[in-house]
Amino acid sequence: MSEVKIYKDTPIPGRWQQFWQRYRRHKGAMLGLMFLLVILMFALFSPLLAPHDPTEQFSQFLRYPPAWTEKGINEFLLGTDDLGRDLFSRIVYGSRLSLGLSAAVVLIAALFGILLGAIAGLSKGIIEFAIMRIMDIILAVPSLLLAIVIIAIIGPGLPNAIYAVAIVLIPHFVRIVRATIKEEMNKDYVIAAKLDGANGARLFTHSILPNILPPLIVQVSLAFSTAIVDIAALGFLGLGAQPPNPEWGTILSQSRDFIQLAPWTVTIPGLAILITVLSINLVGDGLRDALDPMESRG
Amino acid sequence: MIRIIFRQLTTLALSFLGITLIFFALTQLIPGDPVIINYGNLTPGSEEYLAAVHAMGLDQSLFQQYLIYVDNILHGDLGRSNITNKPVLSEFFTFFPATFELSLIATLIALIFGVLAGVLAAVKKNTWVDNLVISSSLVGYSMPVFWWGMLLILLFSLNLGLTPVAGRISYVFDIEPVTGLMLVDSLLAYSKYEFAAFFDALRHLILPSLVLATVPLAAIARMTRSSMIEVLNADYILTAQSKGVSRWKIIWVHGLRNAMIPLVTVIGLQSSVLLTGAILTETIFAWPGVGKWMVEAIFRRDFPSIQGGVLLIAFFVIFINASVDLLYAVINPRMRRPK
Amino acid sequence: MKLLHIENLSVEFPTHKGNVRVLDKISLRMNQGEVLGVVGESGSGKSMLALAIMGLLSPNAKLTADYLSLNGQDLMKLNLDQRRKYIAQNASIIFQEPQTSLNPCFNIGTQLIETIELHGIRRRKKQRQRALELLEAVGITEPELRLKQYPHQLSGGMNQRVMIAMAIAAEPDLLIADEPTTALDVTIQSQIIELLLELNRTRDMGLMLITHDFALLSESTQRVCVMYSGQIMENASTDNILSSPRHPYTKALLDSIPHIGERHHMGQRLYSLKGRIPAIDHLPVGCRLGPRCPRAAKECVKTPRLDMIKQHGLVRCHFPIPSSTQVEGERND
Numbered sequence: 001m002s003e004v005k006i007y008k009d010t011p012i013p014g015r016w017q018q019f020w021q022r023y024r025r026h027k028g029a030m031l032g033l034m035f036l037l038v039i040l041m042f043a044l045f046s047p048l049l050a051p052h053d054p055t056e057q058f059s060q061f062l063r064y065p066p067a068w069t070e071k072g073i074n075e076f077l078l079g080t081d082d083l084g085r086d087l088f089s090r091i092v093y094g095s096r097l098s099l100g101l102s103a104a105v106v107l108i109a110a111l112f113g114i115l116l117g118a119i120a121g122l123s124k125g126i127i128e129f130a131i132m133r134i135m136d137i138i139l140a141v142p143s144l145l146l147a148i149v150i151i152a153i154i155g156p157g158l159p160n161a162i163y164a165v166a167i168v169l170i171p172h173f174v175r176i177v178r179a180t181i182k183e184e185m186n187k188d189y190v191i192a193a194k195l196d197g198a199n200g201a202r203l204f205t206h207s208i209l210p211n212i213l214p215p216l217i218v219q220v221s222l223a224f225s226t227a228i229v230d231i232a233a234l235g236f237l238g239l240g241a242q243p244p245n246p247e248w249g250t251i252l253s254q255s256r257d258f259i260q261l262a263p264w265t266v267t268i269p270g271l272a273i274l275i276t277v278l279s280i281n282l283v284g285d286g287l288r289d290a291l292d293p294m295e296s297r298g
Numbered sequence: 299m300i301r302i303i304f305r306q307l308t309t310l311a312l313s314f315l316g317i318t319l320i321f322f323a324l325t326q327l328i329p330g331d332p333v334i335i336n337y338g339n340l341t342p343g344s345e346e347y348l349a350a351v352h353a354m355g356l357d358q359s360l361f362q363q364y365l366i367y368v369d370n371i372l373h374g375d376l377g378r379s380n381i382t383n384k385p386v387l388s389e390f391f392t393f394f395p396a397t398f399e400l401s402l403i404a405t406l407i408a409l410i411f412g413v414l415a416g417v418l419a420a421v422k423k424n425t426w427v428d429n430l431v432i433s434s435s436l437v438g439y440s441m442p443v444f445w446w447g448m449l450l451i452l453l454f455s456l457n458l459g460l461t462p463v464a465g466r467i468s469y470v471f472d473i474e475p476v477t478g479l480m481l482v483d484s485l486l487a488y489s490k491y492e493f494a495a496f497f498d499a500l501r502h503l504i505l506p507s508l509v510l511a512t513v514p515l516a517a518i519a520r521m522t523r524s525s526m527i528e529v530l531n532a533d534y535i536l537t538a539q540s541k542g543v544s545r546w547k548i549i550w551v552h553g554l555r556n557a558m559i560p561l562v563t564v565i566g567l568q569s570s571v572l573l574t575g576a577i578l579t580e581t582i583f584a585w586p587g588v589g590k591w592m593v594e595a596i597f598r599r600d601f602p603s604i605q606g607g608v609l610l611i612a613f614f615v616i617f618i619n620a621s622v623d624l625l626y627a628v629i630n631p632r633m634r635r636p637k
Numbered sequence: 638m639k640l641l642h643i644e645n646l647s648v649e650f651p652t653h654k655g656n657v658r659v660l661d662k663i664s665l666r667m668n669q670g671e672v673l674g675v676v677g678e679s680g681s682g683k684s685m686l687a688l689a690i691m692g693l694l695s696p697n698a699k700l701t702a703d704y705l706s707l708n709g710q711d712l713m714k715l716n717l718d719q720r721r722k723y724i725a726q727n728a729s730i731i732f733q734e735p736q737t738s739l740n741p742c743f744n745i746g747t748q749l750i751e752t753i754e755l756h757g758i759r760r761r762k763k764q765r766q767r768a769l770e771l772l773e774a775v776g777i778t779e780p781e782l783r784l785k786q787y788p789h790q791l792s793g794g795m796n797q798r799v800m801i802a803m804a805i806a807a808e809p810d811l812l813i814a815d816e817p818t819t820a821l822d823v824t825i826q827s828q829i830i831e832l833l834l835e836l837n838r839t840r841d842m843g844l845m846l847i848t849h850d851f852a853l854l855s856e857s858t859q860r861v862c863v864m865y866s867g868q869i870m871e872n873a874s875t876d877n878i879l880s881s882p883r884h885p886y887t888k889a890l891l892d893s894i895p896h897i898g899e900r901h902h903m904g905q906r907l908y909s910l911k912g913r914i915p916a917i918d919h920l921p922v923g924c925r926l927g928p929r930c931p932r933a934a935k936e937c938v939k940t941p942r943l944d945m946i947k948q949h950g951l952v953r954c955h956f957p958i959p960s961s962t963q964v965e966g967e968r969n970d
Contacts, residue, residue: 025653028433137316140615141608142573145592149608152596153328229442233578236444237593252445259448260456267452270445277440285436424697533732534740536693541752541803542725555742631742631787 022290029286035279042095050089051077054246058084063262081251081265082258090246091272097247098276101162102227108166109223113173114216120174121181122200132178135171143168143226144233151239158247161240165230169223176219180212214291221284225277232273248273302627306620313616318371321609322364328601332356335601336377376606381598386606390588394610395478396466397580397587401572403503404510409565412515413554416522421549423527431519438516443575447509447582454505461505464584468502471495506583510575514568521564525557532556559630566622570615640811640843641667641690644704648689651697657918659685661867664943667843669810672834674854674875675847676890677864680914683847684733686864687815690845691730692720708810725755729804733816735796739788745799746784752806771802775832794825798832805836811843812836818853830857852894855879863887866914866925869943873950883949883957885932886910924955932956 013021023029042049052058058080065072066079066087078087120131138146147164154160184190190207198206234240235249243250248269255265328335331342333350340347351357355366370376376386419431455463466480467473471491473483481503484495529535530553538552577589584590588607595603648660660682667673677683688694690705692712705712708727712720732738740748749768758764765784772780775798788796797817804812814833818826830846834857837844846858854861854875861878863871863886871884882888889910912929921927923938930937936955943953949960 028436133312133316134320137313137320137612140313140317140570140619141612142570142577142615144574144577145589145608145611148577148592148596149324149604152599152601152604153324225440232442233444236578237581239596249442249444252448256448259452263452266445266448270442270449273442273445274437274440277442278437281436281440533734533737536688536730536732537738537800537803538740539693539721540691540725540730541807542722542755543751552740556740559742629742631744632789 019290023286026286026289028282029289032279032282032286035275036283039095039276039279040099042092043099046093046096050086050092051075052086052089054085054090054093055244056085056089058086060084063258063265065262066264066268078268079262079264081255082262085244087265087268090251091248091269094246094248094251094269094272095276097241097245098228098231098273101158101231101247102224105162105166105169105227105231106220106223108162109169109227110173110216110220112166113170114177116170117174117177118181121178121185128178131174135174138168138171144230147230147234148237148239151234156239156242158241158245161231161234165227165234168230169226172219172223173216176215177212180215181208184208184211217291218284218288221280221287225280225284228273228277228280299627302624306624309623310616310620314613315368317609317612317616318368319364321605322367325367325605336380371609376609377602379595379600379603381595381600381603386603387610389591389603390607390610392478393586393588393591395475396480396585397573397576397589399479399481400503400506400510400579400585400587401576403507404572404575405514405568407507407511408514408518408568411511412518413522413561415515415519417526417549417554417557419519419523420526420530428523431523435516435519435523438512439520441512441516443509443513444578444582446512447506447579450505450509451582462502466502466585467495467499471498473499506579506585509582510572510579513575514572517568517571518561518565521561522557525560526553529553529557555629559626562622562626562629566619569618569622573611573615638669638709639666639706640669640671640708641665641845642704642706643690644702646686646689646700646702646705648685648694649699649701651699652918654918656699659867659917660689663869665862665869665872667811667845670837670841670843671860672837672844672846672858674858674861675845675864676849676851676854676861678849678914680866680917681864682867682917683864684815685867687730687813687845687847690724690813691728692717692724693730726807727809728811728813729807729809730813730815731797731800731804731817734820735793735800736788736820738800739796741788744785744787745791749784749799749803749806752803756807767806771806772799774805774836775799775802776828777802792825793821794829797821797825797829801829801832801836805840805842808840809842811845813845813847815847816849817846819848819850826853851890863890866920867917868925868953869951870926870954871950871952872943873952877949881949881958881960883946883952883960884954885930885956885958886926888958889931924953932958 058076061073061076061080062084063082064076064080064084067074067077069079072079076086076088078091080086081090116131116135120128141149143165146168147161150164150167151160154163184207187207190203193203193207231240232247232249232252235245235247236253238250238253241247241250243254251269252266255262255269259266325332332354333340333342333347333356336354337346337350340350355363358366374387376390378385379389382389415431415435419428422428451463454460462468467484471484471487471494473480473487473495476483476486480499481496484491484499487495530549535548535552538548543552573589576587577593579585580587580589581593588611592604592607592611594600595607643663643665645662645664646660647658647662649656649658651657663686665673675683675686685694689700690707694700702713707724710723710727712723715723739745746765746768749771750764753764753767753771758767768784769780772783777783777795777798783791783795783799788799791799812833817833818829821829830853833844833846836842846854848854858875861871861873861875862869863878863884865886871878871882871887873883878887879891882891893909910929915921915925915928924930924933924941927933927937932954934956939955941953941955943951946952946957
């Protein structure tokens with residue numbers, strides 16, 4: 001007997017499959033992801049991809065323009081700076097610093113932020129009040145200014161810049177984690193689980209963690225782009241990475257005086273920052289839409 | 299309404315206490331002798347040194363020191379800069395108007411064009427207009443301000459020669475600071491220069507305020523768009539359409555009025571973003587404002603100025619946020635009187 | 638002249654999987670002053686039908702119809718702006734959620750007077766007077782105070798009355814009430830329905846009552862139109878449908894109504910259809926009720942047509958239920 005197929009059946013994809021399907025639909029997000037992977041490759045394989053050492057000075061090739069211009073030579077794809085260093089190599093090595101440092105920043109900020117947020121979310125009264133007030137105050141000081149103050153106290157330099165930017169980013173994590181915990185704890189299914197005798201640990205892993213993950217992932221992407229811009233800004237102000245470090249912001253601050261003589265030493269490192277931040281923001285937008293199907297129609 | 303104002307004032311007072319507490323804790327972390335940091339090079343053990351120790355309450359308990367610290371702040375005594383030896387408060391207020399003017403103009407630009415672009419994108423959803431707004435706002439949102447400033451200087455000032463490179467006004471004009479706002483002061487000097495000084499000040503202001511406006515503009519455009527799209531899907535928009543209300547009125551009155559409510563909070567948060575941008579913008583355009591002053595103070599290790607300056611900026615941001623919360627209550631009828 | 642005349646109205650939405658047809662060839666007629674009930678589960682397309690008639694579909698929706706006329710005017714011949722304007726003058730709609738149907742940012746007076754102004758009353762004093770009249774007409778106490786209040790300060794029932802006041806401000810010939818009582822308390826529900834019926838009688842205003850609640854329709858409507866998955870399944874007079882439903886779906890809906898004291902005894906299970914209404918982009922082949930229908934047979938994989946059954950009305954089914962009244966009649970003979 002032949003079966004009549006009454007419904008046009010399509011298998012229902014799993015959670016991650018659905019997520020990937022929604023993410024893939026976002027053209028911008030896919031583009032961002034591609035760029036980000038390329039930048040990540042630059043960062044991971046800098047010694048292989050960079051033709052020169054980032055600090056090597058070619059004194060006979062000062063301020064050579066990029067290779068595609070009339071005066072440029074193929075040896076230096078993006079030209080050289082005022083000390084004759086290969087800009088392309090510096091940018092490639094700089095990607096290592098930018099991604100690596102901001103990854104460290106986000107890791108520190110997320111770790112402390114989640115911890116404090118969980119404490120605030122699961123406690124009541126004075127502890128919660130104190131934590132949230134302190135976070136509000138940190139948020140009230142403009143992020144870069146706070147980083148500057150922290151550096152003023154602990155001194156300029158790369159490690160200190162990392163701590164400073166991380167501290168600035170902590171409140172956002174605390175707020176999200178606390179808000180999600182508070183929200184979930186009041187929902188009926190959590191109360192039902194409690195009545196069934198679930199203990200704190202089980203509640204955390206089974207009801208809070210799965211719900212906290214989507215906003216946390218989005219927050220990580222936001223923090224990532226803020227970290228890159230802020231580290232570069234500190235480098236630009238001379239408070240972060242110090243020359244001859246090929247950090248993108250530091251390169252920019254050094255090129256500033258040669259903006260007319262060698263404009264490419266200004267435009268190219270900045271473009272590198274912009275593209276990196278843009279890619280991360282594109283990926284972040286895509287993640288947000290894919291993780292929150294209710295809002296993806298907007 | 300009075301209750302809401304009262305609540306805001308309480309929050310304000312609490313935040314003030316919190317900030318002073320945190321800053322007091324931070325000052326304990328500054329390496330070195332606090333007397334030398336605040337009063338310059340005094341010989342330890344000398345009479346002046348001991349007087350300073352007493353003035354700061356260093357011979358008393360930590361709690362007493364904190365009370366002295368708060369008391370000084372309440373009296374407007376934020377110490378003296380150890381470079382210029384002027385009171386920090388008066389230093390702050392010589393630089394603050396420049397920052398205020400720059401931020402105000404930037405806010406206006408961001409607000410007007412951000413809301414316009416956002417509404418346009420929401421109304422023309424999924425068309426090329428929408429795509430243009432989405433993509434350019436994403437680029438603007440990701441823009442490193444310091445590089446953007448340099449790029450615009452390169453293009454408009456150095457290559458095209460349209461705008462000045464730095465400063466608030468050309469040196470040929472001798473403007474007496476009355477309000478501290480150059481646009482106003484240059485108009486007050488009308489008898490001397492007619493409109494020449496005003497236009498010169500305007501030309502100086504264009505590029506920095508554009509640079510500073512970029513990130514908030516993009517953020518506002520994005521928020522307006524999503525808020526507006528949500529509002530335009532609401533039932534009351536259908537009701538208005540069924541009543542025969544004109545499309546223009548539905549968008550700008552029924553729609554925007556509701557979309558503005560969540561937006562106000564975002565705009566409040568942008569004030570902090572704006573001041574961060576101001577630090578960088580002022581550095582690039584040699585704009586004599588608070589941001590540039592702060593960065594220079596750090597290089598000179600002028601701790602009293604840093605402490606006092608950041609404290610005042612934090613107060614300013616908290617004050618703005620409290621005002622925004624108040625504005626939120628005003629424009630949202632649901633906040634006014636519960637059922 | 639018919640108040641409302643619809644022939645083969647369809648609405649499609651583009652999705653990333655291609656066009657989805659949410660209304661499939663709907664045909665309907667309403668006389669002046671008639672009360673028509675439209676009934677169906679959520680997802681049956683009944684609200685979409687209301688929006689389509691009112692010209693309120695979102696811009697990406699594609700509406701096609703052989704004929705669509707309101708008060709004698711062929712709406713398909715008007716452009717969007719003209720159509721909206723004409724409809725606003727001739728028909729009004731109220732929605733399910735009175736709290737969200739009123740703009741939360743403006744007080745009742747502003748919203749009511751906006752409507753009054755759109756219908757030609759220019760002088761402030763007259764507008765106010767008319768607003769008070771309307772509020773009184775829908776049974777709102779302390780109208781002076783209400784004008785100054787915001788929607789969130791009023792109860793759901795009160796807001797629905799305000800919506801009705803706004804709807805009748807235009808003196809429409811047709812009022813579409815889309816689940817007007819679903820969001821309200823049970824005691825308020827009957828008050829609102831009574832108000833709507835009273836307005837229908839006193840103002841000779843046609844009323845299209847859209848609901849998922851058959852019990853509501855039984856006392857108030859002359860005709861009932863049963864919808865399922867974007868199609869009309871049965872369209873007949875209320876008496877015929879109540880005494881002898883011919884479509885299995887209509888019967889299932891009727892059987893699912895609990896009756897106090899009769900029909901259902903203690904411990905007896907309430908009848909309900911198996912399964913759920915299919916997703917509109919995931920429809921079964923042939924009759925859309927097919928997989929859920931207790932009378933389904935092999936032939937039901939072919940699409941049934943909406944056919945006329947004598948002395949009853951229109952039914953879309955290969956195997957309509959035999960008329961119970963006729964059987965009784967034969968027995969009596």
